[in-house]
Amino acid sequence: xxxxxxxxxxxxxxxxxxxxxxxxxxxxxxxxxxxxxxxxxxxxxxxxxxxxxxxxxxxxxxxxxxxxxxxxxxxxxxxxxxxxxxxxxxxxxxxxxxxxxxxxxxxxxxxxxxxxxxxxxxxxxxxxxxxxxxxxxxxxxxxxxxxxxxxxxxxxxxxxxxxxxxxxxxxxxxxxxxxxxxxxxxxxxxxxxxxxxxxxxxxxxxxxxxxxxxxxxxxxxxxxxxxxxxxxxxxxxxxxxxxxxxxxxxxxxxxxxxxxxxxxxxxxxxxxxxxxxxxxxxxxxxxxxxxxxxxxxxxxxxxxxxxxxxxxxxxxxxxxxxxxxxxxxxxxxxxxxxxxxxxxxxxxxxxxxxxxxxxxxxxxxxxxxxxxxxxxxxxxxxxxxxxxxxxxxxxxxxxxxxxxxxxxxxxxxxxxxxxxxxxxxxxxxxxxxxxxxxxxxxxxxxxxxxxxxxxxxxxxxxxxxxxxxxxxxxxxxxxxxxxxxxxxxxxxxxxxxxxxxxxxxx
Amino acid sequence: xxxxxxxxxxxxxxxxxxxxxxxxxxxxxxxxxxxxxxxxxxxxxxxxxxxxxxxxxxxxxxxxxxxxxxxxxxxxxxxxxxxxxxxxxxxxxxxxxxxxxxxxxxxxxxxxxxxxxxxxxxxxxxxxxxxxxxxxxxxxxxxxxxxxxxxxxxxxxxxxxxxxxxxxxxxxxxxxxxxxxxxxxxxxxxxxxxxxxxxxxxxxxxxxxxxxxxxxxxxxxxxxxxxxxxxxxxxxxxxxxxxxxxxxxxxxxxxxxxxxxxxxxxxxxxxxxxxxxxxxxxxxxxxxxxxxxxxxxxxxxxxxxxxxxxxxxxxxxxxxxxxxxxxxxxxxxx
Numbered sequence: 001x002x003x004x005x006x007x008x009x010x011x012x013x014x015x016x017x018x019x020x021x022x023x024x025x026x027x028x029x030x031x032x033x034x035x036x037x038x039x040x041x042x043x044x045x046x047x048x049x050x051x052x053x054x055x056x057x058x059x060x061x062x063x064x065x066x067x068x069x070x071x072x073x074x075x076x077x078x079x080x081x082x083x084x085x086x087x088x089x090x091x092x093x094x095x096x097x098x099x100x101x102x103x104x105x106x107x108x109x110x111x112x113x114x115x116x117x118x119x120x121x122x123x124x125x126x127x128x129x130x131x132x133x134x135x136x137x138x139x140x141x142x143x144x145x146x147x148x149x150x151x152x153x154x155x156x157x158x159x160x161x162x163x164x165x166x167x168x169x170x171x172x173x174x175x176x177x178x179x180x181x182x183x184x185x186x187x188x189x190x191x192x193x194x195x196x197x198x199x200x201x202x203x204x205x206x207x208x209x210x211x212x213x214x215x216x217x218x219x220x221x222x223x224x225x226x227x228x229x230x231x232x233x234x235x236x237x238x239x240x241x242x243x244x245x246x247x248x249x250x251x252x253x254x255x256x257x258x259x260x261x262x263x264x265x266x267x268x269x270x271x272x273x274x275x276x277x278x279x280x281x282x283x284x285x286x287x288x289x290x291x292x293x294x295x296x297x298x299x300x301x302x303x304x305x306x307x308x309x310x311x312x313x314x315x316x317x318x319x320x321x322x323x324x325x326x327x328x329x330x331x332x333x334x335x336x337x338x339x340x341x342x343x344x345x346x347x348x349x350x351x352x353x354x355x356x357x358x359x360x361x362x363x364x365x366x367x368x369x370x371x372x373x374x375x376x377x378x379x380x381x382x383x384x385x386x387x388x389x390x391x392x393x394x395x396x397x398x399x400x401x402x403x404x405x406x407x408x409x410x411x412x413x414x415x416x417x418x419x420x421x422x423x424x425x426x427x428x429x430x431x432x433x434x435x436x437x438x439x440x441x442x443x444x445x446x447x448x449x450x451x452x453x454x455x456x457x458x459x460x461x462x463x464x465x466x467x468x469x470x471x472x473x474x475x476x477x478x479x480x481x482x483x484x485x486x487x488x489x490x491x492x493x494x495x496x497x498x499x500x501x502x503x504x505x506x
Numbered sequence: 507x508x509x510x511x512x513x514x515x516x517x518x519x520x521x522x523x524x525x526x527x528x529x530x531x532x533x534x535x536x537x538x539x540x541x542x543x544x545x546x547x548x549x550x551x552x553x554x555x556x557x558x559x560x561x562x563x564x565x566x567x568x569x570x571x572x573x574x575x576x577x578x579x580x581x582x583x584x585x586x587x588x589x590x591x592x593x594x595x596x597x598x599x600x601x602x603x604x605x606x607x608x609x610x611x612x613x614x615x616x617x618x619x620x621x622x623x624x625x626x627x628x629x630x631x632x633x634x635x636x637x638x639x640x641x642x643x644x645x646x647x648x649x650x651x652x653x654x655x656x657x658x659x660x661x662x663x664x665x666x667x668x669x670x671x672x673x674x675x676x677x678x679x680x681x682x683x684x685x686x687x688x689x690x691x692x693x694x695x696x697x698x699x700x701x702x703x704x705x706x707x708x709x710x711x712x713x714x715x716x717x718x719x720x721x722x723x724x725x726x727x728x729x730x731x732x733x734x735x736x737x738x739x740x741x742x743x744x745x746x747x748x749x750x751x752x753x754x755x756x757x758x759x760x761x762x763x764x765x766x767x768x769x770x771x772x773x774x775x776x777x778x779x780x781x782x783x784x785x786x787x788x789x790x791x792x793x794x795x796x797x798x799x800x801x802x803x804x805x806x807x808x809x810x811x812x813x814x815x816x817x818x819x820x821x822x823x824x825x826x827x828x829x830x831x832x833x834x835x836x837x838x839x840x
Contacts, residue, residue, distance in 0.1 A: 006746065006748045009705065012702070018709060086801055092798040
């Protein structure tokens, strides 16, 4: 009997995808319809899934397999942004879609799932490999994991993996408690905490850029880097997620997870290999090196904000307190700016400015690394622009990397002007980039956890955010403090001005 | 029509073109022009080749494989002629003010001027970057001048389906690969998605366990896919042999017309039947009673070249399959 597939050709073939079944809890929810099912369909369309691949949807609504297939077909048609709907591809993909209805607190649901998975294993040769995807309220994570454990579904003839969406707790204690509950059934290596930012091509490209090129890494330290700005800006308000946002806020919803993970990727030490744990060890080490703040430092180095009403482009935009399901006297932050310092030899003394907000002028996520200026200004510089070199990594919407440097203006004089050297992901590689969910789902099926968040990383990021969270909760903020459509509160500009820096306007 | 091409003048014209584009960019929307280059792409095409279609293919390749493209149009017999023209291929990525441009040099050469081509192409190649030669002219590969051009190439890509005789194509490619040339064949590239899907079947442990029982491999094809069919058969048989499985291989040419439009690959054993077939823009995979279907557009020159330009080193699997195909298809050869 052959032990290895003799037909492999790594030079030309995409990564191998093992046979498996994916069980989605919350299969009638928004995330399943908008992201998961379009991503899975796209993977099928692109020949990335195994022949017997199966999906078992589960939620409380009673549905037959066929009704579930019809619902998912409608979702794929509506939410697949750049994929043509192919009826024949869908037909064979849909043959692998199944549905089991039930309440996550009812043991009958897990019995039903076990029977369905056994039948799938026999008929579709999935080898007993099952990935459980929790696309439900976070409060149900522990209950579902427990239910799977009691029903014996946490183990089987193949591998078993559990994928959970953020938030991973709402503070350090709750994050630890959640991990403990999940670990009663699944070992940490089988728990995949999804942070869709890490699935974005440019975030992955940061590693390639830093560690695949010899010329940048020598400059990647306190001697040459002046400061780093990481921006995660949204132009929309909280829309119909007012209820959720009242619980989370910009600090918990964006900075604690997405932006700190991006910061860890930008600032981590090179890993010994590109294996999942090796990379995650370095990210984790970086997060643990971030200096936790005292209450005084929180006052100096953080700025909360909340948007007020404004008129944008001839349209009235309501303030946060006027949004649906939001308290008219809400103290919740819709904007957060934080200055972090990393206590290690590479980064000591270099400020990392992170900001995220709703209702900012545009939707943009980027990292700007400002290098120190030349020690002497020998030349006349055109205009008031700074001569500092700037490396900008754009994560969305136009993924790419730009390097700004000074160049001589043509002519007899010696006047310098900043010019930009651009690498645009979309244009340099005309190929469509896979969506973050396609990348992450495929990684989880393959068993590559590099882009997933590990328990120690979650705890480390809560540890640095918790002191800010505590002080902000105790304080009475004068909100709103920035009009919708602007780059945030003035206090955030002052926070940078104290160190002689200015926020970029991306 | 001129009779000489001065590489230095061509380079000077290119440089002037960049300056004028830069000025236009600065004067217009201020976005400027970004020059991009990751290789030199030499395209050798017959004068009778569809120049507009070829131009579109090259333009489509540029965003992913920005290159200095040198398109040599072979004008065939007749008076000695050698002429050039320089231009740029530009595009503006969505959301960016800046245009991205690549250089294109067009050279027209009659058969009598072929001997001068290598000395023109050599200085026009971009330093320090790979030189990819895409030869669309089967008649050219037999000429001595082609050998000189091929020697300066990092890789030579041909399409054996365009050769009049499959036997001739396989023999020439096998010989060229043996002589040390890094070669790519679009007939092989056409098989990538097929091979990948077949491989995926055996990623499944249940099916892998049944691999040893496979006793028959059958590849059916219609012209002009003869080389593809032999390469596919050789690859399947070779892979099985690597796993210690001896299977009888048959490569069968079907009549020109038929209800079934595409090629078909079947692997059969007592407990396993795997079949791959094309149905319009889809690849259908049947494994015993299970069937799945994925998107498989008809491979255009653009899609095939996009893959080949992404592989700059030697392709060991292809070279092994090519040598084996030569042996299987023409066992009387050495």
